[in-house]
Amino acid sequence: MKYLRNLSITQRISVTLIGTLLTVAIASGLLTLTNFLQWDLSGYVMDGRIDSTIVAAVSRTSGGRLVLKSTAELEALKREAPGLWFIVRDQSGDQVSMGQVSAPCASIVATLPRLFSGDVTDISEHDNLSCKFKTMRTHLGEAQIVYGGGPLMPIWKGAGIAVLQYLEAPFFLPLLLVNIVAIPVVVALALRRLKDVVQLARYVDINRQGLRLPEEGLPREIAPLVRAFNAALERLDAGRAQQDRFIANAAHELRTPVAIIRARLDALESGPLKVKLEQDVERLGELTDALLDLQALKSTIPRMEPLNLVALVSETLADLAPVVLAAGHDVEFVCGTERLEVSGDAASLKRVIVNLVQNAIKHGGDAITLTVTVRTEAAHVLMEFADTGPGIPPAWRDQMFESFSRYTRHGSGAGLGLSIVREIAVMHGGRATYFEPPTHGTGIRVSLPRIEAGKDFSIQNVNV
Incomplete structure (x- = not known):
């Protein structure tokens, strides 16, 4: 909260909206994750990096046959999971394989040409995924891949990665990035009239009577404040006008007694007191004339x-x-x-x-x-x-x-x-x-x- 106090209105609104969007993205991801898991966090799934590692290790010969080559990633995967096995098959039926197919997946391998994708779990080990198969587009063309015995990860972790890959990354992340740019721009455009008011408010001065801040085009939340400020300016102008009238009237009223005092001073005998009084009356006369001149400037065009x-x-x-x-x-x-x-x-x-x-x-x-x-x-x-x-x-x-x-x-x-x-x-x-x-x-x-x-x-x- 202390941080928000130092921000402008545009920054406060932007930070709040972007924070809200980020909260919605996280909550949506968590809700989707629990929906996938149906609140069951037990068991394991195959590590998702197996797909890309296996496909990257398969290439074609000059004759078009599939061949398996050794890659650093594949060797590291084999060391991590000694029981790893897989089969890669292209549309022509040519295939390469590695390792011993697990018993629960033998029937799946036999019917692989008729399947598109899926997961197989042995009923005796219902918490552990036995094998996984899918059809995918690769550098080999359209190919089918089936594998098992690979490194496992907890179900909650695998489902979380899937939510990030298929929900957060393609949807919420671009939306968040767009809003980080768009929200400050939209808010700034909505408040652009307020900037004009702020700029004009700098010219508010006691000597600039009649100045009012514009009320048209302001947000409904700001307009009452500007109207109240303009009402205060009207009261100040009225008070200033009343003060000016009082000074002008007082200056006019002073002229007569000043003239009378001058006339009576002329009748006095010369002396230091008369000189002093004449100086004081002269100063009073100058003040009266100056006040009238000042008011004349303000009242005449x-x-x-x-x-x-x-x-x-x-x-x-x-x-x-x-x-x-x-x-x-x-x-x-x-x-x-x-x-x-x-x-x-x-x-x-x-x-x-x-x-x-x-x-x-x-x-x-x-x-x-x-x-x-x-x-x-x-x-x-x-x-x-x-x-x-x-x-x-x-x-x-x-x-x-x-x-x-x-x-x-x-x-x-x-x-x-x-x-x-x-x-x-x-x-x-x-x-x-x-x-x-x-x-x-x-x-x-x-x-x-x-x-x-x-x-x-x-x-x-x-x-x-």
Whole structure:
């Protein structure tokens, strides 16, 4: 049982069915054996190897006469059974013999041409087979053979060999071999739809709302589990939608008190307390705006169209350059081509550039250099933002794109800038990741699917 726990469904079913078939084969063989023996295991029968040994020792002369030759197998048989005798007769009546025919079988030898096959047992020794005769096709043609006095074996053993030769080997063994190959294939075909479900389940993510696993074509035993999983996904989507509505409403409600506080701060006299309060209100305002931006991304349908990403990045950086320089930093743009097309929403992609530049200004430290690179890699266009600041601690890099994630509690910002970047990247069929820049600092890479220039562009909503 412990072994079965480590097997796949296909392997478990295959092992069980093949084991069942093997059990049936063994039980059928035992049942046939007991039927042959009629539950009587006493007595002996002639060893079955005598037939082939005798026939192999007989050949024909150039004149066509039967002749007996000495073979190693025959000599070994004679040593094992000194009383062995036999007669081999062909259709023409020519025959060869060896040894003295036993008395119970003398009459059988006299009528051999009229007999086909059978066994003879002396009534005085009813447990022992006296002789055996049969008609068989050999290299001599059709021939008759009768023999006795050979080595004996217990009846149960001889019947067991017969069951293996005439039942198990020609019937159950081929069936078992065929099923060893066929059963795993049949089971795998029956569960092939389940593999599609497993593959699709890998894409289940809290940010992929509306994703459902396919229920069509599944086995009846698996379908209820998939339906229950889809029901759980529906409840998660409903909870996520309720949470998003709450955050959006809260952000809207915050705007009014923030505006009132700003107005009242303007009426206060200048001083350290006023400066501190203005900083706090500014941070609260940034949080409110970021929350509204994040919810707007999730609730609006982007206007996707072919865009020259090189031009979009260049123009946006030119607009941001005064802000970067005023903060005491430098920015440079690196690109080896004038045109790289992607399918995207211009306003959303511009927000990505603005957020990443602002993120570098806020967290990069003093007098950093921000290098923005646009390049291609396989079927994607990459935007890379690398600064020369203090960098991101390794322990925080896996969660840096989560909402409200900041590796220092006292830092500025709401912790939503990188989350918005990730949302926009996913919306465009791409991704946002951290990378280690050549120099010490922070590197953020945004990859977007590339489209070939001049090709027709159409948008399709695809649920992954």
